[in-house]
Amino acid sequence: MFSLSLLRDWPSQTSWPWMLAGALIYLSFGFTEMMGSDLWWHVAAGREIVQNSSVWLSDDWSYTELGSVWHNHEWLADLLFYGWVNLFGLASLVIWKWMLIVGTFCLFQNLLTRLSGNALAALLACTAGIAIAAPFLDMRPQLYTLLGIAILLQLTLLRAPRLRRLLPLFLIWANLHGGFVYGLLMLAIVLCPWSDSSWGALRSAVLTWGACALVCLVNPDGVQIFWLPLVYALNADSPYRSLGEWRSPFEPGGITSSFYAYSLVVAAALSMTWILPVVRRWVPMSSEVIAIALLSAAMSATSRRFIILWAMAFALLLAPFVAALFRQKVLQLLMLPVLLALTLWAGSRIAPYPLNPNVAYHYLTAEYVYPHGLADFVEANGLQGNTFAFYNWGGYLHWRLDGDLKVFIDGRANTLFDDQAYIDYVTVLGARSGWVEKIESSGAQLFMWPRGRGGERLTRGLLQTGRWELLYQDVRGVLLVRKDYAVPTKLRLPDDSVDTQLTAAYLASKQGDNLAALAAASRAHELRPWGQASCSWLTRSLQANGQAREAASVMESCRAYFPSKYLR
Structure with missing residues (x-):
């Protein structure tokens, strides 16, 4: 029989309804659209490891660092990427992403439930955390660090830390992602004998932490593994810090989290109130949580890449305060309605x-x-050579061509390339003084660039030198070649595909032939009715032919496949 006690108690006594709600919430935040340019070279790196039967790799994809040691400290993640792709296909990596996100945050929700004693508080705190982190949840090895954090806190906050559990965690984590360094910092905080200042307690903490740090040395780069992930974070003068993802969240440009600034304000307010004795009695929380929150907040303020770490720390801080509210009887009656x-x-x-x-x-x-x-x-034409390519395209070219086109620089950044390489690339990107000389003196034989990002200006500038010529162009970009490059006598065009039809639509539109553009765009849409480019080009072509109603209908059907903000 229904009763108020059932309304109050049932959700708090049963874990699966909360986990089900949590899984759905976390999955709903797993649809971040992002130009995941690193993903391609991560998958290609896994293939490279298999091809070479070694985790010690020399560069085979660039002409500037050809043969140099590549410090790929995420080799295990790359191997897992490649294995997954071989088993299930490239597109199935979204399933890997969803499984990892849902699994990580469900594990974290379980931790917060046990720490706070309230399932709703844990669910709300985790929801706040993933909302903050969502813009950064792309398909990269960093997701393993979120899982590592959840596991580490399970092993240290809910039970006495044991080396037999911690050592395997750090051994695997150190070879998956550089975020293990943050894990070691968190471990130092939770091992610190905050309430026991005896020599024995301190000695035990130091030995446990030291053993975990030592096991991290079991990796292809040895001791370098500790500072490689921190180069950007600690060196404010590094030119790689100009990359949007590494900028401070308080600087313009790059990815932003709408809730980040608000969460800092809320966290500061909660932390200050917790200083009051009456609040500390009302909200039982350990000093470790405050210390982890301070560490994560400081890191996130230096680089937006660390916002995902702050997101989990914020949830850890928030849960006990929310749990204290729901210990009030009147609010307990809201447990089931809020769950639903x-x-x-x-x-x-x-x-x-x-x-x-x-x-x-x-x-x-x-x-x-x-x-x-x-x-x-x-x-199709078996082309090979040194190619000055767009930075974000490098990884894709490695995946597709496996070193046939060797690039000037790519997303592997400081794990292979020096600062000067990136500075020279930025000079070309911005068409700054001497940019043509930078390309030609580098030894580039080909030039591949998108139409955007200054592509038309750069293309025009190279062609005007008289030393370059257009070899091929399509809807997305151009391929130029030095005139002394040995081009095949008879060039072959790619087989018919969505891209060839989109290219035909682009070229026809450029020549003012709207009917031909519409025909090609329609064919591309038939081949891929859910594709962003095929939808956009068909809509554009219909509008150019005065068919506004049909264009609106196409866009509506495209958004039914995926409601992307980039469909326009």
Whole structure:
């Protein structure tokens, strides 16, 4: 029989309804659209490890560092990427992402439930955390660090730390992602004998931490593994800090989190109130949590890449305060209604999005911005050579061409390239004084660039020198070649595909032939009715032919596949 006690107690006594609601919420935050340019070279690196039967790799993808040691400290993650792709296909990586995000935050929710004693508080805190982190949850090894954090806190906050559990964690973590360094900092905080200043307690903490740090040395780069992940974080003068993802969240440009600044204010307010004795009696919380929050907040203020670490620390800080509120009897009556409301809200968030891996992968990785057609042309004609390519395209070219086109620089950044290489690249990117000389003196034989990002200006500048010529162009970019480069006598065009049809639509539109552009765009849309580029080009072509109603209908059907803000 229904009663008020059932309304109050049932959700708090049963874990699976909360976990189900949490899983749906976390999945709903797993649809971040991002140009995941690093993903391609991570998968290619896994293939490289298999091909060479070694985790010690020398560079085979660039002409500037050819043969140099590549400090790939995420080799295990790359091997897992490649193994997954071989088993399930490239597009299935979205499933890997969803599983890792949902699994990590469900584990974290379980931790917060046990720490705070309230399932709703844990769910709300985890929801706040993933909302802060969501813009940064792309398909990269950093997701393993979030999982590592959740496991580490399970092993240290809920039970006495044991080396037999911690050592395997850090051994694996150190070879998956550089975030293990943050894990060691967290471990130092939780091992610190805050309430026991005896020599024995301090000695035990130091020995446990030291053993975990030593096991991290079991990696291809030895002791270098400790400072490689910190180069950007500690060196404010590094030119790589100009990359949007490494800038401070208080600087313009790059990825932003709408809730980040608010969370700092809330955390500061909660921390200051916790200093009051009456609040400390009301909100039982350990000093470790405050210390972890301070560490994470400081790191996130230096670089937005660390916001995902702050997101979990904020949830850890928030949960006990929310739990204290729901210990009030009047609020306990809201447990079941709030659970149902959160579950329905999560379902409504997921409903517009597809679980079809092909469609989801296309949008979540911004697959449509990469040079598929240019790579097809290179493959069709067996082209090889030194190529000054767009930075974000480097990883894709490695995956597709496996070193046939060797690039000037790519997203592996300081794990291979020095500062000067990036400075020279930025000189070209901005078409600054001497940019042509930078390209030509580098030994580049080909030039591959998107139409955006100053592509038209750079292309025009190279062609005006008289030393370069246009070899091929498609809807996304251009491929130029030095006139002394040995071009095959008879060039082959790529086989018919979505990209060749989009290219035909682009060229026809450029020549003012709107009917031909519409025909090609329609064919591309038939081949890929959910594609961002095919949808956008068909819409554009219909509008150019005065068919505004049909254009609106096409865009509506495209957004039904995936409600992307980039569909326009």
